[in-house]
Amino acid sequence: MSRPTMPDTRVLIVDDHPFMRRGLAQTIKDQPGLSVCGEAGSVTEALQIIESSRPQLAVVDISLGEESGLELIKAIRQKWPDVKVLVSSMHDEMLFAERALRAGALGYVNKGEPPNVFIAALQRVNSGQIYLSDRMTNRMLDHVLTDKGEQIRSPIETLSNRELEVFEMIGKGLATKQIAAKLGLSPKTIETYREHIKQKLNLANSTELTRSAVQWVLEQGRNTSPADGET
Amino acid sequence: MSRPTMPDTRVLIVDDHPFMRRGLAQTIKDQPGLSVCGEAGSVTEALQIIESSRPQLAVVDISLGEESGLELIKAIRQKWPDVKVLVSSMHDEMLFAERALRAGALGYVNKGEPPNVFIAALQRVNSGQIYLSDRMTNRMLDHVLTDKGEQIRSPIETLSNRELEVFEMIGKGLATKQIAAKLGLSPKTIETYREHIKQKLNLANSTELTRSAVQWVLEQGRNTSPADGET
DNA sequence: CGGCCCCTTCAGGGATTCCCCGATGCGGGC
């Protein structure tokens, strides 16, 4: 074919970590046929760039600081259904992969994966197919087939998006009022979420809720080895 | 001026995320006077590279998948005390900055910071000074007043026996009333202890108190199970 | 398409806790 310029597939990168953006961008640029048309560190920034530069692909981090990548994905799905979204997160895929797909993403890849895996995921999503890790794919199929594979789930997985969001903030030491302010909701609503979380996780009181949340947050960033005590 | 070749300061990057490594490396390379002498994704890999290429600086992520960056820092401190370590983590500095310095790092910078902040931190550490964010510096100075140069003493040691007892029970998930019952005291007394503990540990509210207590109990080593049979 | 269930959001109201204040007694230093 005599096209002088076969246009690259244009990719938007959404991540709140500048270094991660840069690393992703570099890897994408190295790939023939792909180019980076923009970088965003927040939801509003991302929406603006999509508006102006209309990428075919978007690589979206789940946790955008205060904001949630899931919300961004839903917004994209609604306004620009043709923009294909690949979620790249460093969080547990068991918890977020399904939520990501439900929100409208086409794929979920862990940031710990080597670049070739990431690129493969990106190209698969670009072709309109769903990408998940083998383990996650099997797990999802199990859910469908066994109809109630819910029992083997961690109780934390039964939390809704909002509930999980609140749970994480509790674990980071935020009080009810602070969470309400940060999410722009009534403290009463946060109280309700706390109740729901306690029910789902079978926690007796507020102290246990906080304890559980703190523990979970610490495990998310697995680092504290107990070999700390000298003397 | 007169020196024909001013050799670059050589930096090792230790991070389990390939894209983050790449982003960090690129930013460092852009900086005149700095060069990247190696990248590692695990503790053993990092130690090997240090052995072979002897960097002056090491940028270390706290959470290296299963491993702990803190262990790596301790090992570096022991074998190559002249290698200066800057910790770069995406987790809450309130939780990990102090531990990082105790382990032997010279600085802690959040990955969410823009590149210029990161570079400033790196150069400050390179000059042998400690780098922390302003907020964290104030926080540390607030409750740490010891002879400089030696290890920092945990403010938890300033708790009285009763206070420590209560602190531990809080960390195990007990509510105020439960603690009062267990110790045969008035709930009002427990409230007072909670107040005292918050003052001594410089904690703002009840949530932070619980968070701090839970963290401490987890670090103490998990022999005394909190008696929550979650089946 | 009419239920049905879950999610999200909020309110009411009593019980409880939080948080700042003060108070008592008791021991130890100086």
Next chain:
DNA sequence: GCCCGCATCGGGGAATCCCTGAAGGGGCCG
């Protein structure tokens, strides 16, 4: 003797916790 820290309680208003209810919306299922 005096001061200071520790252990122990109380008052009281503000905040929360905890339980209950409820309204709107979306998805699923027969």
